[in-house]
Amino acid sequence: MGAIMAALVAVVVFSALHLGLNPPSSVETIDSTRLQLGGEFSEGNLGTSAAADGAITVRLLAQQYAFTPNCILVPADTPVTLRGVSADVVHGFLIQGTNVNTMLVPGYVATLTTRFKAPGDYRMPCHEFCGVGHQGMWAHVRVVAPEAFPIAQAKQEPVSCERR
Ligand code: CUA
Numbered sequence: 001m002g003a004i005m006a007a008l009v010a011v012v013v014f015s016a017l018h019l020g021l022n023p024p025s026s027v028e029t030i031d032s033t034r035l036q037l038g039g040e041f042s043e044g045n046l047g048t049s050a051a052a053d054g055a056i057t058v059r060l061l062a063q064q065y066a067f068t069p070n071c072i073l074v075p076a077d078t079p080v081t082l083r084g085v086s087a088d089v090v091h092g093f094l095i096q097g098t099n100v101n102t103m104l105v106p107g108y109v110a111t112l113t114t115r116f117k118a119p120g121d122y123r124m125p126c127h128e129f130c131g132v133g134h135q136g137m138w139a140h141v142r143v144v145a146p147e148a149f150p151i152a153q154a155k156q157e158p159v160s161c162e163r164r
Contacts, residue, residue, distance in 0.1 A: 047158030065133030092128030
């Protein structure tokens with residue numbers, strides 16, 4: 001028993017220190033009560049932005065019982081960094097058909113990187129019970145061909161496919 005425990009601990013330490021694998025959303029903290037008052041996750045910053053070098057970052061906010069934006073627009077076959085926060089309770093963050101699957105915990109920023117292989121619409125359900133409206137907490141990810149993504153606009157301001 002002791003040897004098995006030691007082996008498991010060794011695997012965790014090895015993967016953390018040598019392979020750089022750490023649990024997501026455990027490092028970067030944020031004040032969840034002040035998200036809408038300014039800063040990275042204020043309303044005008046939510047959505048998909050492109051840096052000057054073309055790097056794509058999606059910022060999203062989970063709140064009982066919706067994600068903002070509720071339709072995330074991203075280019076296919078491009079590295080995408082997703083940064084998500086919760087304004088209230090723990091929500092689930094899962095994009096079906098991809099490796100994106102984590103929790104949005106108040107007080108922390110969850111950061112993941114992925115690459116969407118093919119254009120299409122992917123469902124993004126909240127998969128962590130978060131209250132009476134949990135069942136209806138959904139968003140979509142719309143993946144478009146790289147040449148169809150409005151990169152010039154995304155360099156100016158965040159873009160999304162949200163219907164307003
Ligand atoms: Cu949010 Cu379940």
